[in-house]
Amino acid sequence: MDAEIRGQLRRISNLPFYAQRALTAGIDLTHVETWEQFQELPLLSRADFEDCFENDTAWGGFRVPGVVRMNFTPSARLGLLPEFHTPSDLAASARALAAVARAAGITADDVVQVTLAYHVLVAARLFDEGFAELGACSLQAGAVPTEQQLNLARRGHPTVLMSNPSFAQRLGEAGLRGIRRMVLTGEPFTAIEGRREALKDAFDGELLSAVDTYGVSECFPVAAECRAETGMHLREDFCVVEVIDSETLDPVPHGTAGELVVTHRNKQGMPLLRYRTGDLAVVEATECECGATTVLPRGVFGRTDNMTKVKGVKLYPSQVAFILAGFEGLDPRQYRITLRESNGVDQIALKVAATTTDVDIAAVKRSLKEGTLLSFNDVELVPAIDEGPTVDDLRGDARRNIASVGSAK
Template identity: 30%
Template sequence: MIYWDQEKECMPIEQLRELQLRRLKETVYRVYAFVPAYQKKMDAAGIKPDDIKTLDDLKKLPFTTKQDLRDNYPFGLFAVPMSEVVRIHSSSGTTGKPTVVGYTKKDIDIWAELMARALVSAGATRHSVIQNAYGYGLFTGGLGVHYGAERIGASVIPSSGGNTKRQIMLMQDFGTTILTCTPSYALFMYEVMQEMGVDPADLKLKAGIFGAEPWSENMRREIENNLKIDAYDIYGLSEIIGPGVAVECKYKNGLHIAEDHFIAEIIDPETGEVLPEGEQGELVITAITKEALPIIRYRTRDLTTLDRTPCPCGRTHVRMQKVLGRSDDMVIIRGVNVFPSMVESVLLNIPGVEPHYLLVVDRKGNLDELEVQVEVSEKVFSDEVRKLEELGAHIRRELESALGVSVKVRLVEPKSIERSEGKAKRVIDKRKF
């Protein structure tokens, strides 16, 4: 078995728990001292840093949510001065403001180490040629993988997303051995290969590391059969650190969470109570080594289970099962987080549009598609076809600019979208994971 850091990845459980507790205590003292928002939340809950004496005391601490990051935009949750922040990334928010994450030099170093672990877990070595088709920029995926690949000494092709025929040409000409991208994009690449007359068996591809969106075992089989590779799942969130929080080993029986850097819990998404081991619920993560943005009990909204049974690979860190879905209305479209309220904030600024809409997500072939059904006023709906088409095109442009993904817009007549006396149903997800 090959590891990047065997001492840490295979650390005895008792030693791992001692390390977690020490780092948890240090993190709690730090956020209480340097992050006013955390101090306020802890004071409101009647909790002081000295109250954290065991790992079980973690559940006494208040949760952190995406809303906390928005409320403290942009740098209110940072625990270090900006002079120590060497990198800023951001992810989508539900309004015009994104959620912002920062990194110190040490944070970047830890991130590179975690991604090195992930890549080696999927069979990468310093002799690998890694084609990184995750997006570069404010999205954490591209640079996270890039730094990890360089850390192990592999050759990196920073191809980013899109321009699929060129991606395939690079695979042929540069001898790509490992592909990193979203799973749906990997399948789309295969479709384009077929159109180009390229046989995947003629490529040097051996493995792929796919994440940023939920994907099923059926999709794994399809990717592996079509591209003739081993397909590995990877998990991460910008708010926690980015990709590399968890990754599969060669046994593909769950994703090992890097427990020397993160503490994972499963809670009931409705009550917030910690659930017994093995039960399905919402994943909550505490980051215990981050300097710029230490996160306490972050509610990921991802539904999964934790498995602490021994893994044949020898790694002792807990495994999370593939994400089963979301506990909120957020949907992930080709790696981009989309919230209904993001759509709403755009629509409410367009004259003639009613405040009733529906997001319909489906998978056509191997790519996700988002259709936004929008109610228009009686006057607009009875207008001439050309004006309706112009309005639909205008809405589409505004939504694509705000969301960062392509959108289909369908204008519907007034009162045609189902009403609810409780929480409005804003999303219909037809995809099969």
């Protein structure tokens, strides 16, 4: 474990939130010296943050000198959770995002049209600061409708688009031109087969690169592609990333799917220590032409919520939605997995809403097998899926309904 992380542990040991957690766990953060000791520290969840802010809605045990910005992130339980940033935090984020932009091929000569929302949430402003650090110009369009975006583009002549993938594609189909590079966030992109190709087609092949980025609202960036488009590289200068088994909480080796866990390297306002993102990914050690050595080759392709075991294999329902999204005519928001048992063997069937019958079922089954490592016994196309569970588990005597339709959005 390097000196920067040891210094971060010493700093956060003084925060009331982490001091109480350490006391409860019987550990001393200032005495953690090895990676093995680090991996024994308690994991942190969104629920832990919600607990601490429920009674102290302003600071929640994270009051530190010099906080200059407060943003909010959605919380199912509390509505909104605050996030805090000091000048040092903002500078570190700007450097990391400038490096992301540089790796994407953006230069100081570029004008970047940013279509993300600027109210309350943090991503748009952080990206702006990264572009400014690089010397590029941000055209702060914000989350305005398509026609207004096109009008702003006609006046501002952007060469780069910062957007989410679906809105970027809509702008291309509406006639936006002159964009040579694209930085994407907020939605699955590399995790969905064929999505990059469809996006580039919408811009008539003008795009030199369209890169994916990933982070959580409390820690951004965590990973990002370079212009080689070979998968998202971990931003190991900004945070430490672990991959764990979401059931046993043990580390998993490279190449094995698991839950991403992130730790800030050097953050003062509301730092994360072994924070469970709930996002499912595979990390591989692969050297890229840009010099990066760790990559998320398939991006983030599901959530670890509501995992169930089928034929001894862990099935994450949201992972199925990512696979279905790669097939035209299928609605990844409407599907149902039914599990049955026949002669002691698990059987797995899928119903999915479709707008056409012209879907290659064999190809869907192949993609499901590649993505989940499970052979689906049946895939059926239906006009719509009734309200109900996403996974209907009819094995044995107990009926266990997991999640609900639309939970994989």
